[in-house]
Amino acid sequence: MKQLGNFFLAVENSSIKLVCICFSHQLINIVYGGAVGNGECGFVFGAADTMINYSAISEHKQLTSLFKKYSTGVMRLLESHRDEVQTIAKGGVLIGSSKSCKNEMVLVRNNIISMQSHPDLSPKLMMDKIWPAIVKKGAVSEAKRDFYEHEMTNLHTIP
Numbered sequence: 193m194k195q196l197g198n199f200f201l202a203v204e205n206s207s208i209k210l211v212c213i214c215f216s217h218q219l220i221n222i223v224y225g226g227a228v229g230n231g232e233c234g235f236v237f238g239a240a241d242t243m244i245n246y247s248a249i250s251e252h253k254q255l256t257s258l259f260k261k262y263s264t265g266v267m268r269l270l271e272s273h274r275d276e277v278q279t280i281a282k283g284g285v286l287i288g289s290s291k292s293c294k295n296e297m298v299l300v301r302n303n304i305i306s307m308q309s310h311p312d313l314s315p316k317l318m319m320d321k322i323w324p325a326i327v328k329k330g331a332v333s334e335a336k337r338d339f340y341e342h343e344m345t346n347l348h349t350i351p
Contacts, residue, residue: 197223204301209254212306214273220306221298224281231276233292235331237323238343240290242267242297242309248287252299255287269296269309272322274331276308315347 196216200223203210212220218228244265249255259267267288277295280286288297288307297307310318323344326332332340 210304217306221277221281226281227279229278235274236292237340242288242290
């Protein structure tokens with residue numbers, strides 16, 4: 193973990209552009225003075241609508257370009273987490289929030305963006321690879337299990 197933290201610090205002063213997802217979102221915010229803890233919503237699994245903070249990204253041309261296709265200001269993203277960033281990195285900018293995670297997306301530094309969600313996964317991949325491990329660990333109740341399975345089965349598109 194220390195080596196990964198040192199890597200994050202080295203990236204800050206380089207031309208490398210970095211996207212941190214889920215655990216690395218939490219870790220990089222800690223490295224830069226933020227805090228992580230149990231999420232207010234408890235365990236989260238499924239899709240969440242993330243509100244883009246356009247005023248926060250307006251001075252960042254690349255981010256404005258990246259998010260321009262979300263003209264409604266909302267991105268639906270997949271999530272699977274219990275912990276979350278409770279205090280963002282010092283000097284960071286909150287660029288996205290959802291009902292299940294207020295610090296969903298953070299511009300940690302001009303060249304580092306982090307997010308709690310999983311833009312790297314499809315619903316099928318989450319159900320095939322992540323869900324069985326969650327069930328095996330007993331991380332969710334029987335009632336919640338049915339809810340999450342129904343939600344993910346009926347999730348047709350992610351805008």
